[in-house]
Amino acid sequence: MQPKNKWITLLLCIFFGVFGVHKFYEGKILLGILYLLTFGLLGFGVIIDFFIILFKPNPYYP
Template identity: 70%
Template sequence: MEENNQAAAPTMQAAPEAKMKFCRHCGGKIPEDAVICTLCGRQVEEINQNNAAQPQIVIHNDNINTNTNTNTVNAGGRGREKNKWVALLLCLFLGFVGGHKFYEGKIGMGILYLFTAGLFGIGVLIDFITLLFKPNPYYV
């Protein structure tokens, strides 16, 4: 009976063992061509990038654009000069129809003030207080 079991049992041949190396971080055996340790997950060797050709990057920076602001009237880029007292009087007497906004050149806000009676009076009050604390002349 013993002879039958031995004859029936296949003999296991040892597979040729792959070349192994030791991880320098955990000391475990890993395959020789491994870049990352299969046990601890840390990088064991530098990734060989000699096979991959580096792309040639060419940068042509021929920007000759000179940025000049042509919107400002006065030198220094401050905008249009407005008199504080004129704007304050316009806000006081014509604020509900947007007179001070039209004076400042803010046509859209002037039309909004015109149709909403100066943002229902709240906008005129806020603008009046704001204009009081502006320097003379101020720039829009």
Template identity: 60%
Template sequence: MGYLLWIFGFIGAHRFYYGRQITGVIWFFTLGLLFVGWIIDLLLIPGMARDADHRYDSGETDYDLAWILLTFLGVFGIHRFYMGKIFTGLLYLLTLGLFGIGVLYDFLTLNGQIDDLNRRRH
């Protein structure tokens, strides 16, 4: 999944996926540090994946599917419907992801949201 999101890494998608929000925001606003950092990240993905595997609990809500839905359909709130957040899913659908701000918020917090859902269900 990290490699798929790396394709969009110049906006920081893979960094957000691996729980690296600060550098994700930096990549988002600098186009992956003018694409240089984006290329270097291709070599760093295995290490980021190992760190993320230790940090987040797997469970009923799948991280990969939620990230695919956020990355490609986030403005429509499909990832929120998937997580069972119907009200905010409808809100995103009607406001195009709260005018993009909600989508950026979810890039920053999606791993934590899924981790909370999975912990509550265990």
């Protein structure tokens, strides 16, 4: 498993979070599909992910 860049993940979460793109980038395919089908858990999941990603070290392992 390769480390992921925190800032790329954060930008993907901000701009494409409701489509789950940041989850696909992290390699979490099932969560990405869930976010895609539920529009980021109705936006709440994206907001929570934003703060979780913000406080992760850079680089990090998903």
